[in-house]
Amino acid sequence: MSIDRFREDAHRIVDVMADYLEAIESYPVKSPVHPGQIADQLPHDPPDASESLDDLLADFGRIILPGITHWQHPSFFAYFPANSSPPSVLAEMLTATIGAQCMSWETSPAATELEERMVQWLRQMLGLPKSFTGSIHDTASTGTLCALLTARERVTGFASNEGGLSGTKPLTVYCSADTHSSIEKDVKIAGIGRRWLRKIAVDGSGGMVVEELSRAISEDVKAGNTPTCVVATVGTTGSSGIDPVAEIAEECRRQGVWLHVDAAWGGSAMILPEHRGMMAGVEHADSFVFNPHKWLFTNFDCSILFVRDAGSLVRTFEISPEYLKTRQDTAVTNFRDWGIPLGRRFRALKLWFVIRSYGVDGLREKLRAHIAWAKELAADIDAAPDFELLRAPRLSLLCFRYRPESVEPGDDLDRINEQLLNDLNDSGRLYVTHTRLEGEYAIRFVIGQTSTERRHVRRAWSSIQEMARNARR
Numbered sequence: 001m002s003i004d005r006f007r008e009d010a011h012r013i014v015d016v017m018a019d020y021l022e023a024i025e026s027y028p029v030k031s032p033v034h035p036g037q038i039a040d041q042l043p044h045d046p047p048d049a050s051e052s053l054d055d056l057l058a059d060f061g062r063i064i065l066p067g068i069t070h071w072q073h074p075s076f077f078a079y080f081p082a083n084s085s086p087p088s089v090l091a092e093m094l095t096a097t098i099g100a101q102c103m104s105w106e107t108s109p110a111a112t113e114l115e116e117r118m119v120q121w122l123r124q125m126l127g128l129p130k131s132f133t134g135s136i137h138d139t140a141s142t143g144t145l146c147a148l149l150t151a152r153e154r155v156t157g158f159a160s161n162e163g164g165l166s167g168t169k170p171l172t173v174y175c176s177a178d179t180h181s182s183i184e185k186d187v188k189i190a191g192i193g194r195r196w197l198r199k200i201a202v203d204g205s206g207g208m209v210v211e212e213l214s215r216a217i218s219e220d221v222k223a224g225n226t227p228t229c230v231v232a233t234v235g236t237t238g239s240s241g242i243d244p245v246a247e248i249a250e251e252c253r254r255q256g257v258w259l260h261v262d263a264a265w266g267g268s269a270m271i272l273p274e275h276r277g278m279m280a281g282v283e284h285a286d287s288f289v290f291n292p293h294k295w296l297f298t299n300f301d302c303s304i305l306f307v308r309d310a311g312s313l314v315r316t317f318e319i320s321p322e323y324l325k326t327r328q329d330t331a332v333t334n335f336r337d338w339g340i341p342l343g344r345r346f347r348a349l350k351l352w353f354v355i356r357s358y359g360v361d362g363l364r365e366k367l368r369a370h371i372a373w374a375k376e377l378a379a380d381i382d383a384a385p386d387f388e389l390l391r392a393p394r395l396s397l398l399c400f401r402y403r404p405e406s407v408e409p410g411d412d413l414d415r416i417n418e419q420l421l422n423d424l425n426d427s428g429r430l431y432v433t434h435t436r437l438e439g440e441y442a443i444r445f446v447i448g449q450t451s452t453e454r455r456h457v458r459r460a461w462s463s464i465q466e467m468a469r470n471a472r473r
């Protein structure tokens with residue numbers, strides 16, 4: 001493709017992108033296709049001859065778009081958002097065009113030095129102490145795995161990287177019963193073994209019970225096991241539970257255990273000084289992960305792992321074959337030594353674009369609005385006789401269920417709410433997901449989309465009330 005042709009096609013694609021964003025509200029939020037429907041429309045064999053952009057774009061509209069769940073739709077209230085924004089998209093276009101593989105300083109000095117500065121900006125924005133440094137990863141799952149592997153190495157005196165774990169006493173890891181499943185997955189991958197993951201009970205508000213944590217650690221010590229890492233969560237996935245980080249940090253300090261804080265979603269709210277109290281004690285953590293790709297308007301993927309002891313992290317991951325050595329190795333940061341993959345995308349550019357375009361004040365304003373609308377919705381749900389607020393909003397997540405006066409608690413109520421959720425999502429008007437709280441089916445509602453306005457939340461509440469009245473019994 002000639003550069004002239006590329007220029008022409010790229011302009012066309014930008015129009016397609018803008019048209020998509022302009023029309024996004026006309027799409028059903030959750031894709032309505034059935035399994036196999038997209039695959040059935042795709043040829044089994046690749047084309048031998050070149051095809052035109054016209055054909056590609058026509059098929060994009062005809063085949064692909066119907067199979068997209070529109071995460072950037074303003075009525076997306078499901079999971080946690082993966083919110084992007086125009087400045088982030090523009091930066092991603094440049095990143096894709098440059099196509100740099102940023103494993104070492106030398107392979108793109110600007111990528112490394114911008115990443116270092118963006119991590120520093122974010123540390124300041126979140127109010128984390130200067131002792132934290134870090135790097136950008138793809139996801140929180142990866143960041144937490146890196147933290148866990150570093151904790152494993154530290155507690156074994158860096159022996160497990162050399163000789164493996166066989167013959168060592170079991171290493172034990174602790175998290176709350178409400179912790180995200182990625183922790184269990186990481187424990188499996190790290191070679192620790194999921195049976196050594198202790199899931200500590202939570203209290204009525206979804207926070208870890210620290211006395212139970214202390215007891216579990218003491219029992220492991222007595223049994224000859226090696227307590228290795230505690231994962232505290234700020235903003236659990238089900239109900240935005242917040243573990244008492246300060247008390248957990250104190251316990252970790254007493255027992256000499258690594259403390260990792262998973263704030264994948266909730267961490268963004270630390271840019272709001274008025275919400276930092278919920279993370280009191282975070283300054284004592286050994287590591288902290290949060291995802292700008294969830295609630296800081298930066299395209300998936302972008303997750304930051306902060307650590308206090310970068311030396312131990314690098315010692316865990318570094319490897320220096322001859323073909324990767326460069327003249328500057330002793331003078332620069334080579335981020336390939338800060339995590340799992342060798343190859344790294346240039347993710348710092350989109351953060352630079354987002355933070356500079358909105359300014360910290362602009363980002364704060366958006367988060368504050370989401371939190372305020374969640375509070376307003378919760379008040380309406382609380383006041384509605386046929387609805388029950390199961391979790392008051394912490395930040396912008398709340399959980400509720402429909403409880404018509406004529407129905408008894410139990411399975412029927414679960415079934416009615418499941419039906420309501422399916423009806424809402426099948427309507428295409430909005431997208432919500434569910435969880436279980438103390439065994440009860442609950443509808444989760446998270447506000448965090450870049451283009452969401454108050455009117456979208458109000459309209460969602462109207463749809464919920466209207467469809468609840470029609471929910472089949």
Ligand code: PLP
Nearest residue numbers: 139140141180182236237262264
């Ligand atoms: N931790 C929490 C609290 C989450 O809610 C999630 C995902 O929603 C994760 C970790 C995993 O995030 P990622 O998809 O970035 O691995």
